[in-house]
Amino acid sequence: MPSLYVLGTIVLDTAVRPVDSLPSWGSAQNVESISRHLGGNGAVAAYAAARSGASVLLAGAVGKDDAGEMVLDRLRFGGVDTSRVQMLADTATASTVALIRPDGERLFLQDLGASAQISSADVGFDDLGDVTHFHYGSIFSLAGARESAGRILARARGAGLRVSVDLDWDPRSKWLDTLGPLAPLIDLLFLNETEARMLTGAEGRDAGRFLLTRGFREVVLKRGGAGCSYFSLQECFDEPAFTVSPVDATGAGDCFCGAFLAAELRGELSRGSARFANAAAALSTQSVGAADGAPDRGKTQQLLTDDTSEASSA
Secondary structure, eight states: OOSEEEEOOOEEEEEEEOOSSOOOTTOOOOOSEEEEEEEOHHHHHHHHHHHTTOOEEEEEEEESSHHHHHHHHHHHHTTEEEEEEEEETTSOOEEEEEEEOTTSOEEEEEEOGGGGGOOGGGOOOSSOTTOOEEEEOOTTTOHHHHTTHHHHHHHHHHTTOEEEEEOOOOTTOOHHHHHGGGGGGOSEEEEEHHHHHHHHSOOHHHHHHHHHHTTOSEEEEEOGGGOEEEEESSOEEEEOOOOOOOSOOTTHHHHHHHHHHHHHHTTOOHHHHHHHHHHHHHHHTTSSSTTTTOOOHHHHHHHHHHHHHHHHHO
16 A cells, blocks of 8 residues: 655646757747656656655546546556546646756746646545655645645644645745645645745745744755755754756656655655655756656665765775
């Protein structure tokens, strides 16, 4: 039975690369590749967690269309249980166009489609078997569930689950107004540096400490090429990144979340989970697509072993 239950967006991404700059209206520009991939905060985190060794159940929605079939096939191929993903006949699967620069940075154009239709009534906590952890991705993007996010989190805690939340961009710019009241219901908060700045008005460690004062128990700040920082009332530390030359950074933060949770579920402490997640996120940037590069546990473990061997011989 699954041990991790994930809720979030499920998206078909179209990746366009490389794009140095946008052409003027009415013109055209040739690129090396245009390809389609599994995307979405919930889907990629679930996929990465499954690849990292966790047993994963995913909730969300797709359209009853070719795109929906494609992303569900990919999730199942990765070992994700999609039995709680709805297929909606009256709306299309969420889609995103990702324009990718040569250095791996990207710009997104998105239509949330079926993912925006999920409501709290669609997220059940019955018959979960061995599930011990609930991860809520896309807490701002799931528009239909946004106002009832507190009810979803409260039901998860009522079911005895450890609760984590990953942020995404808030199109309403109600960052702390929306998230702050939910702090007592969240055990572990993931966010990147841009989201932290928008949420707190502070940078780095100051942002992490501020969130602890607002009642968040544990905070993991995803810092891209600088690794990550972890904050709790018991300990705070920085965990450095693994050096890679990124091809596409799309989904690296979601892969980080999935890998971190998988490591935690098998008993790793916070520093070990952070290091494992940094390694998985680094490897994920070596392929185009949010989920395509998500490494299996063995590949991530090999990078950790190689890094330790190099450090010992240096």
